[in-house]
Amino acid sequence: MKTVLLLLVSNIFMTFAWYGHLKFTQTTLWKVILISWGIAFFEYCFQVPANRIGYGQFNGFQLKTIQEVITLVVFMVFSVLYLKEELKWNYIVGFVLLLAAVFFVFKKW
Template sequence: MWTVLLLVGSNVFMTFAWYGHLKFTDQPLWKVVLVSWGIAFFEYCLMVPANRIGYGEFSAAQLKTIQEVVTLVVFAVFSVAYLGEALRWNHLAAFACLVGAVFFMFQR
C-alpha cells in the first residue's frame, strides 16, 4: 500500500512540474524550467522510495505499469480540475485499454 501511496504523491508533483506552467504562458521559459526542476525534486523524493519499497513485492515491469496507471489517473484529475479541460469518451476508452494492459501484466 505504501508503494501506491508514494506513487500517487510522486505523480502529483510530477504533473505539476510538467504541466502546471501551462497556466503561466506569460512567464519566461527559463523561469518555468527552474520552477519545474524544483518541483520535480520532490517527485523523486517520493518515486525512488516507492520503487525501492515496492520492488520484490512487485516486479520492475509491474511497478512501471502501476506508475503509468497512477500517472494517467492523476493527470485526468489535474487536467479537469486545474486546466479546465474536459474528459471525452476517447480518453475513457484509452484508459479502459490500459486497464486491460494492467490485467495482462499481473497474470502469472
C-alpha cells in the same frame, strides 16, 4: 500499499512539474524550467523510495505499470480541475484499454 501511496504523491508533484506551467504562458521559459525542476525534486523524493520499497513485492514491469495507471488517473483529475479541459469519451476508452494491459502484466500465466 505504501508503494502505491508514494507513487501517487510522486505523480502529483510530477504532473505539476510537467504541466502546471501551462497556465502561465507569460512567464519566461527559463523561469518555468527552474520552477519545474524544483517541483520535480520532490517528485523524486517520493518516487525513488516507492520503487525501492516496492521492488521485490513487484517486479520492474509491474512497478512501471502501476506508475503509468496512477499517472493517468492523476492527470485526468489535473486536466479537468486545473487546466479546465473536458474529459472526452475517447480518453476514457483509451484508459480502459490501459487497464486491460494491467490485467496482462499482473496475471499469473
